[in-house]
Every structure is written in structure tokens, then in C-alpha cells.
Amino acid sequence: MKLSILGAGAWGTALAISVAQRHPTLLWARDAAQAGALAAERRNARYLPGVALPPGLEITSDFDAALAHARDGLIVIATPMAALREMLSRLPDDARAWWLCKGFEAGTGLLGHEVAREVCPQARVGVLSGPSFAQEVARSQPTALVAASADQALREAAVEAFHGDALRIYPSADPVGVEVGGAVKNVLAIATGVCDGLGLGLNARAALITRGLAEMTRLGLALGARPETFMGLSGLGDLVLTATGDLSRNRQVGLRLARGQGLPQILEELGHVAEGVYSAHTVVDRARQVGVDLPIAAAVVELIESRLTAPEAVRLLMSRAVTEEFRTSA
Numbered sequence: 001m002k003l004s005i006l007g008a009g010a011w012g013t014a015l016a017i018s019v020a021q022r023h024p025t026l027l028w029a030r031d032a033a034q035a036g037a038l039a040a041e042r043r044n045a046r047y048l049p050g051v052a053l054p055p056g057l058e059i060t061s062d063f064d065a066a067l068a069h070a071r072d073g074l075i076v077i078a079t080p081m082a083a084l085r086e087m088l089s090r091l092p093d094d095a096r097a098w099w100l101c102k103g104f105e106a107g108t109g110l111l112g113h114e115v116a117r118e119v120c121p122q123a124r125v126g127v128l129s130g131p132s133f134a135q136e137v138a139r140s141q142p143t144a145l146v147a148a149s150a151d152q153a154l155r156e157a158a159v160e161a162f163h164g165d166a167l168r169i170y171p172s173a174d175p176v177g178v179e180v181g182g183a184v185k186n187v188l189a190i191a192t193g194v195c196d197g198l199g200l201g202l203n204a205r206a207a208l209i210t211r212g213l214a215e216m217t218r219l220g221l222a223l224g225a226r227p228e229t230f231m232g233l234s235g236l237g238d239l240v241l242t243a244t245g246d247l248s249r250n251r252q253v254g255l256r257l258a259r260g261q262g263l264p265q266i267l268e269e270l271g272h273v274a275e276g277v278y279s280a281h282t283v284v285d286r287a288r289q290v291g292v293d294l295p296i297a298a299a300v301v302e303l304i305e306s307r308l309t310a311p312e313a314v315r316l317l318m319s320r321a322v323t324e325e326f327r328t329s330a
């Protein structure tokens, strides 16, 4: 099966390295100079240093050539969430496409499948998510992902395309749950980074992850997700990885906020997208629209928008009124 991966950041490059070992794969970079450097050096020095590109992986900055390559195959959108709408709008009507980005679209508050419904209703689409640090996938370390789409044939195509010796693919028919998990875990990883950066201890970290999972699940159920999805790879799995793994950019944002570093400097030093920063406000807004309370995510918004310091955010969360552990309503 032919694959074109749109976006040559860390994750697009890592997935391209993985699938190019099994399928004719083309990696599109929007910047011609970056595409030239990737092709000449056979590595992605800016976004994924230290990993060689396999000889069969083709590189281009020609968008039409990328679409043509995958005409009978699959397109994979590997840009940040902020560029998903633009990428989807450039696809042919009958495209078969998967995206890798995790978040709610800033401004509209939409999840990826809702953006696709607006922009390319004829296309057959899905989301590939789950616990997956790009550096580990690029080095063929064992990883399990979930491929979620309402389209069963497209789910089968994803297994054919992505499944391999080091990459297990679990199909899912719950794109809502998978996308909510991927978006909310990024915000919770910022919170856990703050918690660990302040040295609040392992009890606090476990509490934050568990109560964060409750927030993710409450929002997902209100948006029509299946409850079991939050116990799966794109829910609990990705939350545990991102909240505890130091390779996470979102966790790094939290660790550095706890040290008192300013957000603009943190983002500049990271050099990669940290989707939780851009999604936090939108996650909380979307939850409010459906009557769901997300205290941890709301505290992250206060912190990144500089209305609270990290210790003040902790005091706010600890002083909340007592509630039942499992609420019967939002």
C-alpha cells in the first residue's frame, strides 16, 4: 500500500521511518529547504536527530506529488492540530486519510473528526492515537496504537498500512473517545509536570492522574464517547505515558512552569509543538458548553494564562469542596 505522510516533524518522520520498511512511503515537508536537507542528509536534524531515514523513504515538498503518490493508498496528516483544517481542505473528495494530531481546534473547539465533517464530508477519515513517543517508534521500540474511524474498511486499511513487528494497531469504532483522550491527556500532562516540578510527591502524582482520567472520561461521555475507550490505549495508556514520561513536551512545559520559567521562553526552547498549551482553554470551554466541570484542566488554564502561580493552582485544587469519587452527573 502506498502512503504519503504530510508533515515532517518528529511524529510524521518517526511514522514514516516505521512504515517505509513495509510500504512505498513518501514524506512531505512544507518547506523546500527542509525537504532538501532531509533528502541530502537522510536524517531529520531539526525534529528527530540521531535517527537515519531508511533508503526507500522518498522526500518531497511538492504537495500535489504527495497526493498523487497516495491516490490509491492512504494519506497521513502529521501536522499540529492548528494545520489539520488546512490539510483536510486540500485533499481530493475521495481521499482516504488518517491524522496523528491530538487536540481540540482552537477557536472552533472542534475535534478532528468534526473538522473533517465540515471540510471534507466525502473523504474517508480516521485518527491514529495512543501512547507513542516519536523517538521510540523511530527506533522500532514496541508500541501499540489505536486506529479509530467510523468506517470499518478504513480501519482494516490502517491495520494493513501501519501494523508491523514493532507497531501493533488496535482498530476502534469510537473516534470521539479516542480524540477526547488524546486532547485531554496533553493538558493533564502539563498539570503532572507542574506537580512533579514542585516536588509534591508520588501520592499527589497518582491522585492527579486518576482524577485527570475522571475529567477526561466525564467530558468524553458528555460528547458521546464509549466509556471503555478511556481505559484503553488512547485514554489511560496515553495519559500514563505523557504524564510520567520525560520525553513528553507537555510534561516538560509543566516541569518548567513549576520552576517559574515563562511560557514564551519554554515554547521557544522546546522547539516542538506542545498541544496542551493550545488546547487547554478550548478543552475547558467545550466542557462548559456541555455542563462538565474540569477542575484540573481549568487550573492549567489559569496557570498558563498567568492568573495563578503554580503553588496557588495547587492550593485551589486542594481546597475544592468535597465531592463523591464517582459522580452520577457531570
Ligand SMILES: NC(=O)c1ccc[n+]([C@@H]2O[C@H](COP(=O)([O-])OP(=O)(O)OC[C@H]3O[C@@H](n4cnc5c(N)ncnc54)[C@H](O)[C@@H]3O)[C@@H](O)[C@H]2O)c1
Pocket: 007, 008, 009, 010, 011, 012, 030, 047, 078, 079, 080, 081, 082, 083, 086, 100, 101, 102, 103, 132, 133, 134, 135, 271, 272, 273, 275
Ligand atoms: N512527537 C510525538 O511523540 C507525537 C506522538 C503522537 C502524536 N503527536 C501529535 O502529532 C502532532 C505533530 O506533532 P510533532 O511531534 O510531529 O510536532 P513537531 O513540533 O515535531 O513538528 C510539527 C511539524 O508540523 C509542521 N507544520 C506546522 N504547521 C504546519 C502547517 N500549517 N502546514 C504544514 N506543516 C506544518 C512543522 O513544520 C513541523 O514539521 C501533534 O498534534 C502531536 O500532539 C506527537
Ligand SMILES: O=P(O)(O)OC[C@H](O)CO
Pocket: 102, 130, 131, 132, 133, 134, 186, 189, 238, 241, 242, 247, 248, 249, 250, 251, 273, 274, 275
Ligand atoms: O510530547 P507530547 O507531550 O506531545 O506527547 C507525545 C505523544 O502524544 C505521546 O503519546
